Amino acid sequence: MLTDDTSWLLVAEDAVQTPIATLRFDRLDDLPDSFEVSITLAPSVRGEGWSPIVLASGEDWLRAHEPVATIVAAVRASNAASLHLFISAGYSLDSQTADLVTLSKRFTQSQAEQ
Ligand SMILES: CC(C)(COP(=O)(O)OP(=O)(O)OC[C@H]1O[C@@H](n2cnc3c(N)ncnc32)[C@H](O)[C@@H]1OP(=O)(O)O)[C@@H](O)C(=O)NCCC(=O)NCCS
Numbered sequence: 001m002l003t004d005d006t007s008w009l010l011v012a013e014d015a016v017q018t019p020i021a022t023l024r025f026d027r028l029d030d031l032p033d034s035f036e037v038s039i040t041l042a043p044s045v046r047g048e049g050w051s052p053i054v055l056a057s058g059e060d061w062l063r064a065h066e067p068v069a070t071i072v073a074a075v076r077a078s079n080a081a082s083l084h085l086f087i088s089a090g091y092s093l094d095s096q097t098a099d100l101v102t103l104s105k106r107f108t109q110s111q112a113e114q
Pocket residue numbers: 037038039040041042045046047048049050051052073074075079080081082084085088
């Protein structure tokens with residue numbers, strides 16, 4: 001994990017500790033308690049079902065550090081796999097243009113205490 005005050009870069013590894021993905025959270029200055037997520041899987045493991053696992057692990061990590069948080073995903077409208085990933089993971093549609101879709105998922109303190 002690489003970190004500074006405003007962003008975290010998490011690296012996911014498979015069972016034999018080969019890096020397979022990065023997940024980054026960048027704090028958004030203009031929205032309180034909000035973090036933009038970006039996920040990138042190594043090309044060699046795409047389509048193998050890793051993306052929801054990596055995303056969920058990253059969300060768990062973020063919640064352990066920021067129990068009240070909104071995660072924002074800005075996805076190119078043409079990126080069907082990414083859109084499917086975030087919608088399946090429970091992200092809600094916030095806005096949509098021809099090029100860009102913005103989705104978000106909010107975690108609250110009461111959820112964090114469950
Ligand atoms: C986006 C990314 C993380 C997705 O990971 P992936 O392993 O390629 O995704 P998958 O092949 O598992 O597809 C994810 C889901 O989208 C679906 N999907 C894939 N291509 C699709 C398409 N063309 N149309 C509709 N659904 C599609 C898959 O069926 C899967 O759904 P499921 O989980 O219900 O089976 C990966 O492609 C990546 O790293 N891309 C480059 C970086 C990027 O674009 N990041 C996103 C911006 S934050």
